Amino acid sequence: MGEADGAQSVTAALVVIGDEVLSGRTKDKNIGHIAERLTDVGIDLREVRIVADVEDDIVAAINALRQRFTYVFTTGGIGPTHDDITADSVAKAFGVGIDVDPRARAMLLEYIAEKDLNEARLRMARIPDGASLVVNEVSRAPGFRIGNVIVMAGVPRIMQAMLEAVLPELEKGRPMLSRTILAEAKEGDIAAPLRAIAERFPAAVIGSYPFRDEADGRFKTNLVVRARDVDLLEAAGDAVAQMVDEAARG
Amino acid sequence: MGEADGAQSVTAALVVIGDEVLSGRTKDKNIGHIAERLTDVGIDLREVRIVADVEDDIVAAINALRQRFTYVFTTGGIGPTHDDITADSVAKAFGVGIDVDPRARAMLLEYIAEKDLNEARLRMARIPDGASLVVNEVSRAPGFRIGNVIVMAGVPRIMQAMLEAVLPELEKGRPMLSRTILAEAKEGDIAAPLRAIAERFPAAVIGSYPFRDEADGRFKTNLVVRARDVDLLEAAGDAVAQMVDEAARG
The missing domain is CATH 3.30.70.600 (Ribosomal protein S10)
Structure with a gap:
């Protein structure tokens, strides 16, 4: 794929984080959409990995892929529950700290009344140090970008909104x-x-x-x-x- | 996933070989099916990789995963055309030779008249040295198993038949x-x-x-x-x- 004219291409990998896809309970709907949109704009999707909700596995996949490709996208694991460990895993992959980000907290408050912004929901504002935010027009809780890694939600409608929000700022090649x-x-x-x-x-x-x-x-x-x-x-x-x-x- | 009682579990990874999935042209239908069936029988699918039709990428994925999991399944790339390079890539991953296998050739002749068994179709009988065959009740061209790696077709109906053919001979854990x-x-x-x-x-x-x-x-x-x-x-x-x-x- 693209071997013949790979030198001039902009490449990407995708990491799908989700036990529910590996168990077969949920049929992934994000891979096909992301593959199509990246192809449209001139970014070659070169590899996809589906990994479990296990920190070591997520860290290993991100660190292996971010060296090899222009961009790495992730989907899933950025909600408010105990099994949402993507943000912490990405911080660990980059060796940086992570804490509640005031910009992300302000975004959550556009959608959630302050009295409902409990400790669990505030987890959705935890962003690795040095990351920029990816806006989410659907439910406000943002994704983020750190280095060449772009972290998005797993719910398709929200993921799609985040992808459209981030695509304009990415480098593109000649579309295939x-x-x-x-x-x-x-x-x-x-x-x-x-x-x-x-x-x-x-x-x-x-x-x-x-x-x-x-x-x-x-x-x-x-x-x-x-x-x-x-x-x-x-x-x-x-x-x-x-x-x-x-x-x-x- | 399965961390708590992983020690007793039988695990698997899946390598989907296909430019057409990475370009978004084809929506994969095999991952969900394989995930469900393995879960049913007590094999934990722990990782999936979708890689391009590029020999180095296929070899790297297979060699990384076969060390880590009980089984590695592959789908795609075992047909008669120039872009079907899975069998050769698997032989390379294992460092073994590959040639037309008389058992596989005999299977092809159950479905294809000898006069139609051209050089391209005979490629489907190329099997790495030391592999056992996985029968294909649909169109005869077999998959194969070498070590802990099981190579299957990409066409869903054929892949499903091969999976059912090979499952009885695999080790299983307690189903999740x-x-x-x-x-x-x-x-x-x-x-x-x-x-x-x-x-x-x-x-x-x-x-x-x-x-x-x-x-x-x-x-x-x-x-x-x-x-x-x-x-x-x-x-x-x-x-x-x-x-x-x-x-x-x-």
């Missing part, structure tokens, strides 16, 4: 463009000419995704050509489309 | 049981008594999952108690249910 060509063929029947095209266009990324068409029960293949350069995308895409046509004519 | 209690309350209003219960039952795992109820637009909370011991589950679950009742009565 893509073109999908449907082949009414099993991938094994077109694999050889497809490989030849992939070798002819080494700077494009060509993927082959077989699926079973529920309408007629047959296995078909989506061929996806990706490139940052529109001329390259067109040339490689046309080559694939022509190959698919020829294969259909037998 | 769970009980979900719905609180018609924001989690910030019940966080303090919930923390007290979590501290009273350190061997249970108690999670709090806020969500917005689309029916009435209100934020509510699912409280999930998990334990391997049924008596512990009942005691901790009853404590949470009683707390939720008391909170509702104000």
